[in-house]
Structures are given as C-alpha cells and as structure tokens.
Amino acid sequence: MTSIKDVAAEAGVSVATVSRVLNEHPSVSEDARARVLAAVASLRYRPNAVARSLRTDQTHTLGLVISDVLNPYFTELARSVEEEARALGYSVIIGNADERPELQDHHVRTLLDRRIDGLLVSPTDGGSPLMLDAARAGTPMVFVDRWIPGVDVPVVRADGRSAVRDLVAHLHRLGHRRLAIIAGPAATTTGQERVEAFREALEEYGLDLPDQYIGQGDFQADSGRRATERFLDLAEPPQVVFAADNLMALGALDAVRARGLRVPDDIALAAFDDIRWFVHTDPPITAIAQPTGELGRAAVRALVDRIEGRAPRSVTLPARLVVRRSCGEPPTTNETPATSEHPSTNETPATNENPVTNRSQS
Amino acid sequence: MTSIKDVAAEAGVSVATVSRVLNEHPSVSEDARARVLAAVASLRYRPNAVARSLRTDQTHTLGLVISDVLNPYFTELARSVEEEARALGYSVIIGNADERPELQDHHVRTLLDRRIDGLLVSPTDGGSPLMLDAARAGTPMVFVDRWIPGVDVPVVRADGRSAVRDLVAHLHRLGHRRLAIIAGPAATTTGQERVEAFREALEEYGLDLPDQYIGQGDFQADSGRRATERFLDLAEPPQVVFAADNLMALGALDAVRARGLRVPDDIALAAFDDIRWFVHTDPPITAIAQPTGELGRAAVRALVDRIEGRAPRSVTLPARLVVRRSCGEPPTTNETPATSEHPSTNETPATNENPVTNRSQS
DNA sequence: CACGTCGATGTAATCGATTCCACGAGGAGG
C-alpha cells in the first residue's frame, strides 16, 4: 500500500507538507500544493483512515445498534440514519442485536473497541452494565425508538399515544368491544408504553383490558402467532387483535389463517408500525405509522451535536393512524399506494393531520 | 481512555508483557499473567482496535456493499453475511448503494480507506474503475448475487434457470400464452440473466418474447409500476407479468390494483425472489426463491478463505419455484407459512426438490 | 565447572498519519 512517505518522496517534499495539503492547512505554497496533488494522483494515494484515526482520536464513524434488521421498520430507520450521517460526513456501522441482549452487548463492545465517535442505540433490554458504563463514561450516545429510563442520554422517538387513541376510537366506532393486544417485551420501553397507551385509550371508552387479552410477545412473528392462537382458544375470544409491531402482526395473520378464519370478518387486526407491504396484504392492514425517516435523521443530528460539542436535544415526534380494511371498514380516505412515491422519500409525514376519526373526548 | 501503558504500570510489568498476555503468547509466567489480567479487569481495559489494526495491518472486518437495503432479499443476505462473519471472528460494515453507481463507489472507497480485510460486493453496474482497480490490486473480493464478467473474482450466486423453466411450465399448464417480464437494469448480471432464462424457457414452449413484453425496470417498486402500466396499455396486454425482483412485483401489484383489475383473474403475477410477505399478499404471490442465507454464508466463507490464504471457490446454488395463487391455480402443496419457522433459520432450502410441475421437456 | 539452551522479560522500532516546534528566507517598519 502506498503511504504518505511515498507521496512525499514523489513530490520532493516532507510528509508534513503532504499532510498539510491533504488537510487544507493554509500555509502551503502553491507550488508545493500542486506537486503534492500531482503525486497523490499519479500514485493513486488514499490516506490510511486507521492511522489517521489513531492520531486524531476520531473515526468519523457512528455505531448503530438496532434490535432486528429483518424488521422493515428498523431497516428503514437504518437507512435514514446512514443517509443523514453521510450528509454530515460520518460513516455508520450497523450492529444487529436480533432482540438478543448478549448480541447487543457484543456489538456495543466491538463498536467501542473500534473507537466509534458515537453510538445510536435502540436497546433490546433494560440496559447491560456495559452500555450503562459507556454512557456514564461519556461516550456520546443517543437512544432511538426505545430507551432506558434513568440514564442521562437524549432520546429520539415517536409518541404513539394519540395515534393509539385514534385507533381505539376507530375500533369502538366499528362496534368492537373486546380488544386484545400482543405486547412487546416488558424490558423495552416500546413494549410497555404501547400497552399502557392502549389501556388508557380503552378506559376512555369504559372498556377493560383483562389479563387474558394481553399476549406476551417478543416483537418476532412467531410470538405473534402463538399469542393469537391463545386468544382464539379463549372461551370468549377478542374481536380485535392489536399487535405492538409489524412482525407480530404478520404472525397473527398466520395464526388466523391457519384456523381458516378471516380478517376482518371473524377477527379484526391492527398493528403498530406501518410498512409498505401492509397495503397489499389480505386484507390491507390498519396500522400506526411512525415518521421513521425523520426519527433516524433527528437521532443522527442529536448524536453529531453531542459529538461536536453542541447540546443535543431529545426529540419526540407524533405517530399517526393509517386506516385500512383489516378492522372492518373500508377506508374513507383514498390512499395512494406507498410505492407510488420515490423510494428515497417514501415515508409518512410527521404531522398528525387527517385522522380518520375524531375522538369523542379529549 | 486507558491504554496498554496504564495496564503495564498497574501490573508492574512492561507493555510487551501485557501485549503477550493479551495475545496468548506462550512465554509469560503464570505470575505475570495473573497480575496483568487483574490489572486489565480492575481498569476495565479494552485494547484499542485502531492501534492494533495499524500495527498488524488487519482489521478483522469485511465490507459488504449491497444494492439496496430496503429490498428484503438483500436485508436477509446482509443478515446471514454478518452472522457467518461473526462466527468466523470478523465484523461487517454494510454499505448501501441504493442501486446508484456513485453511491456504490462512495462506499467502496470508504471501505478501502478503512483497510477492511476483504470486500463482498453485489454490483449495481458494470463496475467502476475504482472497483476494478481494487480487484486487480489484489484486494480480497467476492461477488455475491450479481457479478461483473471478465473480472477474476469468485462469484457466489443462485442459478434461477431451472426454476424459471419450472415457472414457465407452470404458467403454460395454466393456459397462459402471452407472458411478459419486467427486467432489471441491463448493467447487472441478474438483470440480463433472468430475461434470457425466461426467453429460453418460453422458446421451449414455442412461445415468443416480443420487445413490447419486456419492461425495463431498475429493481425498484416504482419502475415495476410504470412497466406494468405500459403493459396494460397495450392493445393486447400480456396474461402474465413476471417481475425480476420482489420490489418490482410490488409495484406491479400497485399498478394492477390502481386500474381496478384483479390478480390472477385479470392478469397473473410472478416474481423473482421470495419474501415472507408474499405469503400474505392478496393474492399470495408465486415466486422463485433463492437460498439467500446459504448464499450469504458461502460468500463469507469464500472471502475469508481468500483473506486467510486458502483458495476461494465460486459457488452456484439452485433457486426453486414456490407456487402460490397469483398465477391462477390454488397451490397443490400445502405450504407452511414462512413465519412459522424460527427467524434465524427461516430460509428456503437450497435443494430443487418438490417442483410443483414437471417440465414437458428437458 | 563451563557452556549452551530455554524461558521470561524489557527496550525500542514500527505501522501511517497529524502536529508541535525550530529554522531560514523575505518583507515591513523604524
């Protein structure tokens, strides 16, 4: 590999001068600069980022540890994170935790070993000592989507509360009274919050959320299937199943289908997280859409602010309800297919406009 | 940050001894080893991977440049790549090219700057000078899924030829005679091959593939929609649309639906690349499934072989037809939902067993 | 007893960059 010494030799200057040219230091003569650039070009020299990082103690790299790459929500998040980071001059290394705390730890450790400049995490659990230590030790860090309470780290997330209320209003209006939820792991904030929001919304309508209508899931399709089967085995099965993420909704769909039942006629289905495929499932699925792309970008901006010495801000954006047919009513809005937009812009607006239903109370 | 010097001081030995303990060099006394390990633990020391890489000239990192992360096929590929790499002691940095050659180049450049040990690429185009240079310069490299002809780099891919023949047989048996294809970019091997395989299979049945039945796509949903609209505008529209990847199939579905037409009654649809959502679309979509996970793993093994001085092998695995209802016939096999399998093993077997249809000629 | 061998350890060179410091030339100002 050609190094800065080779360039210096070729250009007839010292390595210091080469470095100055490369870093756009002002005091370099026009002559020297030209010779260096010529040498760089002719040798096809590229600076060794490893050496540079060692010296400057910065890698211009962000770590992103997400819970599950196969979940389209996180895929989209990862994509927007990379995009914004690139715009700000950073690279991103993605670690996929697969909802497994020990894998999450593995990635956090590897990323810290590589001396990434900052860490974006969507924690799978309540936080390992490793991660908490890193946060306390001053590693620039931002939580995205999920977070860990009691840790002094900015959080960028969506608030689904109002959208969940819209959903319950919608369901109530359609005559559904027995509503069940497939929850995420209790160790995650999103696992808890969505259940709470759901319960609170039900209370507004005088509805109860009995324990047997709370399925325990782990954000994976399989758990959604099992929880749904259990619901269907009840003496009085729920009329609606609300899955706390898109994969569990997929599993629920499997379970319903395996019994020869139909959505929404026999049982209604709704999901947290909207994904493009929901437009084309049988039936199209009513879902709560997060402003995924904006979340990713905001998270990167917060992290980079922190890294570059500015004060990072926590951000909470609203989610919104997208009504389709899986709960029983044909959509009243005419929806443009998600795929009709350009891929790089196909995300749901952050505004909470156009809720299909007005809530009956505040 | 605590460095090896701090550990040495704490343990009362030299940095050399610390390094030896950490690298399991045999000639270290039991006493010194114990003191070093104690110091490492009490200081929570972690070696600086950047410094280590600079000295040893290896990063234990692979680069993976894929065409489009939002495409579930590539997401799954990326996941299996990371998994196998981790098992072999490597990390993976993913670069998403978004089907844009200049972005692909950006990522290749960044990865090379970081001195990754090897590169896994699924090229979006015919190959930029940058990538070709890197290959010639001896950067360990392996192509996965797509490749660039005329470059001496091992290729790990699926052969869809026989599955495409099975598909055409299936379509022919259902009485379809006017078959169209939405092709991928001509600059990609998969873009070309799938059209060729399709044409050859049609010829076996005495069928023609007129130019107007070849839609030009770019592997993105939007192009699938446009191509399908053009098909539907023809005086004699095709009876079947075969999309060369799953996103274009999604676009095709959009287009058909926007016209108020139904699949398969008004027009049949099939896709290359099977994804779990195809089980639940309306209707479930007949697709050609690649052994995605096995491709990823084989690619990593080939690359690591190359890196560690063994001879890498090109690998070609068969794809297989998965019949669902989108072409007109209820499936004759009872399909287990994709989500019933454990997420880490939910991939299609590499064998070509169980084709629903026997071809009428070889 | 002398010498060679081997195991344990430390010193210092090295990887490829950045950057502090010193130095010389040239220009401005007194």
Added chain:
DNA sequence: CCTCCTCGTGGAATCGATTACATCGACGTG
C-alpha cells in the same frame, strides 16, 4: 541597515498497539 514578524517547510514526537532483538537467570549436560 537592523529587527521583528510571517510564511513555508522539515524534523521529530506522538497516538496505542505488536514484535524483533537483547538480556539475564536457571538449568541441563558433557
């Protein structure tokens, strides 16, 4: 004309590891 400052430049230290080489003591063998 001398002094001082600025500009351009090179030498050398530095980042945190690995590793070649030197050293030294203990031990086995002739």
